[in-house]
Amino acid sequence: MFGYILRRLLYMIPGFIGIILITFVLSRVLPGDPAVMIAGEQAPPDVIAKIRVELGLDQPIYIQFVDYVKKLFQGDFGTAWHTGHTVLQDFSSRLPATVELTLASIFIAILIAIPVGIIAAVKKESILDHISRVFSLIGACVPIFWLGLMFIFLFYSKWGFFPAPMGRISDGINPPTAITGLYILDSLLSGDMIAFKDSLMHLILPAICLSTGTMAIVARMMRSSMLEVIGQDYIRTARAKGMRESKVIMKHALSNAFIPTLTLLGLQFGFLIGGAVITETIFSWPGVGGYITDSILATDYAPIQAFTLMSAIVFSIVNLIVDVLYGALDPRIRYE
Amino acid sequence: METLLRVEDLRTQFHTDAGLVHVVDGVNLELKKGEILGIVGESGCGKSVTSLSIMQLLPKGIGKVTSGNISLEGKDILAMSKSELRKMRGSQISMIFQEPMTSLNPVFKVGDQIMEAIRFHMKLSKKEAKSYAIEMLTKVGISRPESVVDEYPHQLSGGMRQRVMIAIAMACEPKILIADEPTTALDVTIQAQILNLMRQLQQEKGTSIMLITHDLGVVAEMCDRVVVMYAGQVVEETDVKSLFKNPKHPYTKGLLASLPQLTSESDRLNSIPGQVPALDEMPVGCRFAPRCEFRMSVCETSNPALLDTGELHNCRCHLYQEEGVSS
Numbered sequence: 189m190f191g192y193i194l195r196r197l198l199y200m201i202p203g204f205i206g207i208i209l210i211t212f213v214l215s216r217v218l219p220g221d222p223a224v225m226i227a228g229e230q231a232p233p234d235v236i237a238k239i240r241v242e243l244g245l246d247q248p249i250y251i252q253f254v255d256y257v258k259k260l261f262q263g264d265f266g267t268a269w270h271t272g273h274t275v276l277q278d279f280s281s282r283l284p285a286t287v288e289l290t291l292a293s294i295f296i297a298i299l300i301a302i303p304v305g306i307i308a309a310v311k312k313e314s315i316l317d318h319i320s321r322v323f324s325l326i327g328a329c330v331p332i333f334w335l336g337l338m339f340i341f342l343f344y345s346k347w348g349f350f351p352a353p354m355g356r357i358s359d360g361i362n363p364p365t366a367i368t369g370l371y372i373l374d375s376l377l378s379g380d381m382i383a384f385k386d387s388l389m390h391l392i393l394p395a396i397c398l399s400t401g402t403m404a405i406v407a408r409m410m411r412s413s414m415l416e417v418i419g420q421d422y423i424r425t426a427r428a429k430g431m432r433e434s435k436v437i438m439k440h441a442l443s444n445a446f447i448p449t450l451t452l453l454g455l456q457f458g459f460l461i462g463g464a465v466i467t468e469t470i471f472s473w474p475g476v477g478g479y480i481t482d483s484i485l486a487t488d489y490a491p492i493q494a495f496t497l498m499s500a501i502v503f504s505i506v507n508l509i510v511d512v513l514y515g516a517l518d519p520r521i522r523y524e
Numbered sequence: 525m526e527t528l529l530r531v532e533d534l535r536t537q538f539h540t541d542a543g544l545v546h547v548v549d550g551v552n553l554e555l556k557k558g559e560i561l562g563i564v565g566e567s568g569c570g571k572s573v574t575s576l577s578i579m580q581l582l583p584k585g586i587g588k589v590t591s592g593n594i595s596l597e598g599k600d601i602l603a604m605s606k607s608e609l610r611k612m613r614g615s616q617i618s619m620i621f622q623e624p625m626t627s628l629n630p631v632f633k634v635g636d637q638i639m640e641a642i643r644f645h646m647k648l649s650k651k652e653a654k655s656y657a658i659e660m661l662t663k664v665g666i667s668r669p670e671s672v673v674d675e676y677p678h679q680l681s682g683g684m685r686q687r688v689m690i691a692i693a694m695a696c697e698p699k700i701l702i703a704d705e706p707t708t709a710l711d712v713t714i715q716a717q718i719l720n721l722m723r724q725l726q727q728e729k730g731t732s733i734m735l736i737t738h739d740l741g742v743v744a745e746m747c748d749r750v751v752v753m754y755a756g757q758v759v760e761e762t763d764v765k766s767l768f769k770n771p772k773h774p775y776t777k778g779l780l781a782s783l784p785q786l787t788s789e790s791d792r793l794n795s796i797p798g799q800v801p802a803l804d805e806m807p808v809g810c811r812f813a814p815r816c817e818f819r820m821s822v823c824e825t826s827n828p829a830l831l832d833t834g835e836l837h838n839c840r841c842h843l844y845q846e847e848g849v850s851s
């Protein structure tokens with residue numbers, strides 16, 4: 189088991205090297221000269237040339253690359269020109285917001301999609317099944333930006349159910365004492381109910397918005413794997429023993445049907461990271477996603493490269509965890 | 525002998541590729557207390573569907589009983605509530621399924637799957653249930669039962685899985701055991717061991733057994749009475765001696781004639797010519813008529829009823845109905 193995890197971690201390295209290479213090349217090939225962005229369009233050419241030398245942009249590209257990798261190994265992801273901070277500083281101040289949003293989305297997706305999928309399968313072809321089918325179809329194909337704008341328009345502008353889509357907490361309210369960095373959790377831990385309520389209200393819309401696609405796909409997956417399992421001989425055996433139908437479904441069927449859904453959840457994580465960039469921008473969520481949008485608009489290489497690399501690492505680790513869990517859930521799979 | 529289970533005019537419908545058809549179409553049978561009843565018949569004639577109808581375990585939305593009666597000690601199974609059915613399954617009637625490879629849940633330990641039924645019906649503690657499960661595994665002839673209880677189905681061979689299924693079915697000492705080809709997956713020595721085990725259960729606990737099999741040798745050895753099925757109907761029902769000595773239905777005669785006979789002078793294997801009619805093309809008359817060597821004109825127009833031809837020997841054939849009418 190330990191050996192397996194170690195091996196998987198080693199196998200990730202070539203992938204990461206590839207990602208470092210690709211993001212580096214892309215960032216240099218894409219149009220937009222960072223020196224011009226820093227100095228301003230109107231700056232005289234000699235000033236721009238000076239900045240290019242400072243940034244090392246006058247060096248041949250392979251030297252720039254070696255420089256970049258060297259710094260990566262020292263934990264230096266470069267400086268974000270458009271904020272003036274190091275990328276690491278910017279990330280660490282924004283990461284908790286993104287983690288909170290992403291975790292909330294996954295939580296919502298699982299909480300809704302799994303029961304919906306089970307019910308749709310158990311009550312196949314019923315009105316509930318048809319309703320869930322329609323919603324899944326809509327959920328899977330509506331783009332996040334449209335959904336986000338509709339949410340804001342309806343629930344904030346028109347009906348005022350939710351606070352303005354500006355950040356994680358209202359201006360007049362103090363953020364909770366930082367423990368984990370997640371406002372919901374921190375406010376609960378410190379017993380600050382005002383901050384809890386306010387940050388929860390801020391979180392709900394973007395979290396639902398981000399979770400919709402995942403929710404739709406996971407619900408469909410859960411339904412189809414549940415349907416397949418319900419038709420298996422061992423389910424009939426469980427019934428033949430006199431088991432209660434709820435136990436047949438929740439114990440015998442779910443323990444088998446959840447396994448493929450888990451894999452899907454792991455893969456959806458990549459989608460969530462991408463979706464977070466859009467969602468955070470729409471809701472002015474002060475996380476890494478909105479920061480990356482700003483970086484893209486400012487042609488700021490360093491944060492984009494760091495974000496891509498970080499996403500790849502998180503995605504790989506999440507899927508490694510999924511595979512390990514898979515082995516725990518399915519005794520037929522053994523890792524040596 | 526008192527009748528435990530009575531099936532009357534059972535008709536079970538399935539959604540098949542050929543459309544909505546009755547795959548069991550008028551089955552009558554009776555299982556008496558403590559007897560072993562054999563059910564034989566060609567593949568696809570509805571043996572498994574009949575037993576699943578009795579257990580009320582037909583696949584939902586695909587198969588259902590459309591008419592007839594099934595009663596267990598006078599209680600109508602078709603009218604039972606869900607909780608009555610649950611109490612019946614596993615403790616009053618158990619079933620050994622035909623598919624040993626897929627009938628165990630792959631993600632739970634073998635022991636847990638045996639214990640589940642024991643704990644539900646016999647209200648034993650976890651510890652008691654476990655030692656009882658080990659005892660059951662020993663009884664069905666599994667060596668090193670203490671370690672097998674903690675193993676998963678994929679770690680066992682097909683024969684071992686079948687024996688685990690048998691242990692589950694027998695664990696709560698049901699009044700009725702339906703065994704659907706319980707030994708087909710096993711080699712000959714284990715087959716004998718399992719059959720002995722069932723016989724022992726029948727003799728010691730007075731369990732009634734419905735034994736579905738293709739093997740007429742097993743029927744001869746094990747059964748008290750036999751029901752012969754053809755194309756969803758019972759064509760003959762009698763005690764095992766008369767079946768072998770004095771088979772009446774031409775289909776039964778064909779079945780017996782197709783047995784390899786050690787004593788016969790010719791070593792040619794007889795088989796019944798022709799094929800079972802397709803489900804959606806059942807003849808209006810006798811279902812066996814197209815293959816029958818004694819076919820008369822009446823056989824093609826009317827399906828004979830299952831009638832007693834004397835000495836509790838029932839037969840569904842015009843040959844004997846004519847006889848009954850004229851005499």
Ligand SMILES: Nc1ncnc2c1ncn2[C@@H]1O[C@H](COP(=O)(O)OP(=O)(O)OP(=O)(O)O)[C@@H](O)[C@H]1O
Binds near residue numbers: 540583
């Ligand atoms: N799940 C199902 N869906 C559709 N048709 C089915 C299903 N199960 C059984 N049938 C049909 O019912 C008929 C009777 O099947 P059954 O399994 O009872 O036969 P059997 O006598 O047990 O045969 P075998 O000796 O091969 O086990 C078959 O013709 C089959 O086509």
Ligand SMILES: [Mg+2]
Binds near residue numbers: 571572573622704
């Ligand atoms: Mg069968």
